Amino acid sequence: MGLGAVFVPYYLSEEQGWELHLEELHRALESAKGVCNPVALYVINPGNPSGQVQSRKSMQEVIRFVSEKRLFLLADEVYQDCIYGEKSEFVSYKKVLTEMGPSLSDTVELASFHSASKGFMGECGLRGGYVELVNLDPAVLKYIKTLFSTDSCAPVLGQMALDLMMNRPQPGDPSYPLYDMETQHIRTTLVHNAKRAVSVLNSLQGFCCQPVEGGAFAFPRVYLPPKAIQKAKEVGMQPDTFYCLRLLEEAGLLFSPGYFASWHLRTSWRNY
Template sequence: MSPQMRMITRASRLLSGVAARSEAFVIIVDPLKRFGAARTMASKVLNVDNLNPNVLKLEYAVRGPLVIRAAEIEKELQKGAQKPFKKVIWANIGDAQAMGQKPITFIRQVLACVSHPELIEKSDYPEDVKHRAQEILNGMGGKSCGAYTQSHGIELIRRRVAEYIERRDGHKANWQDIVLSGGASNAIKNVLQLFCKDVDGKPSGVMIPIPQYPLYSASLAEYGLQQCGYYLNEETNWGLDISELERSRDEYMKNVAVRAIVIINPGNPTGQVLTRENIESIIKFAHKHKLFIFADEVYQDNVYAEGSKFFSFKKVLTEMGAPYNTEVELASFMTVSKGYMGECGLRGGWMELVNMDPVVQANLYKAISAMLCPTTLGQTAVDCVARPPQPGEPSYELFIKEKTGVLDSLNKRAKMIADTFNNMEGFSCNTVQGAMYAFPQFQLPARAIEAAKAAGQAPDVYYVFKLLEETGICVVPGSGFGQRPGTYHFRTTILPQPALLQEMLDIFQNFHKKFTAEYSQGEKLSL
């Protein structure tokens, strides 16, 4: 095996080792670029010269190297390497249970009974758990979670999702417009694919927020769609200004057929929660320009700041009345991976379609059918979220205690992390109103920026690599999400449990003081 191929094999092994610690779509490495491998595989039927160019484009927008290095460091520590820290602190991912959050008992008991039905008869689980598991099994072929389900999900669970939406919004939801999916990501990609067609000689484009969740930039590249970024306003706690939407659309419409807009609420990576008035203005903007709305609402349970409240786009759209409630097309997305559940690995989620053309919806369902069905255990978790234990049922008190405990703790951690960064010299951090992340801005000394350029790295990338190598803390540079030119950020989760989070923040403060002192000779660049 050539040295180049050995390096590629090594990278592949590292990737498999960090898969559980990474958001699946972002850990991608271009071996030709990263390891300098020569193009020696031209004799292969599929080679880099005839590979789908969209796949190659997708690789350029990732943040894989930092996470790969963190995994290398973790292995080095396990082998006894001497470093100024004892462990890697993974603050780069929105994976609650990987960071120590305990599963919700009711969900896990129902999952246990569905996967091993003998427990329905033989366990001492509460009766509502057993009844729920049997209901779900009755909707599965052969009453087994090992059987395929309907492609769009078990009808009973789709109906329960519709009931959940009705309770949440106070308005009717049609269960036939509900599609269960392998997490929200699969559903989002299924709808994005519908836009893969040029219009009036222009490529189709989708407006996405900057900063954004890299699922969108990666998926747009994969499908050959144009990314049309609009900036969130950091000065107004990452608010969404309609004037900025107009500016962005006008700019891109010169060369792109802008057909849809993505809204992430509560925000990732920015943690803002949109006001009802802001949502109304966005809907009016979408109606004015005939844009399809992608409402990414996976953090709807994660709202912390006083005065903040989650409003679904479906609710606001319905209450705005004609012509909006009959003409604006919308797909909203939810998952069991976030919220108080944190069941990322189960891959359970759903979408609701509103005002979609019936022929288009039929074709979407046809395409989804080709993927057979979402995971049955993921669907089971969706059922538990859509119809949680009710007052008077045996599991209710423990369920409420656990749910409240998780959300209260996240609330405290959200405040802890923003307060800490705001007390650090050269840092500013908006209130974490919701979701699971902070996206602080920081200043860098001129010499640090010069050192980054000499190393061939963006300044924020240089900073977070230094942070990783010297402290073991793994965060994600802001350039992985997009940021206004001349500003520097990183995304960190609020998910480390309180003691570990406090330890991380203490280490972070000491690192930043040391870093600033080391590079302080010379004038700081103003942002």
């Protein structure tokens, strides 16, 4: 990480559909003692690449945790429009924080991120995104404003895409029927693709994939045989990196290694 920042990892519970556990956050914070002084907690919801959607209860726990530990909450919510699970619902951290009322809603410092490249539009070529800052210390805000004003801005096309994403056609607008038809089609296809990706992955020997409730990825666990692990060691690679390379060379399939405690593959299934 640049600027001398240190990364303190915390792990999600795979067996429980990649749930975030409070004890794990405490463990991670404790592990930083003597190494660095953590100032922020970064959460991705819906998860990438894990594909889970956080429950309101879990978000409330996170908010209480950051408040107690005086951490800046960085909520990466770029996949908020990509929800597929029948019972899953995206709720923003800002909403949950507001609902929790004072003394949390007026003190917890929060940054929420969104991008035109994600969402259901998936416009990766149109570079544009935003961050919404809540309860930020005015002394810090001053520096952020300076930073944002001196940094080069997103290209005009990206800014237009972002504007369209935020101000969508409404019922009664001339373009609404076509917009509605196209977005419904995209959503239906994405739900279908997400379910199909998980079911195909789970049908493969040695693979185990948690349900995908949101986001753009599936993150299956792969149980590699000892010989494959040995072979990877011989060529000086992590076993999942080795597997991905072989998959690309032999089957033309592009997966990325998971870089997780156990072997996982990161795979996007979004093409429609």
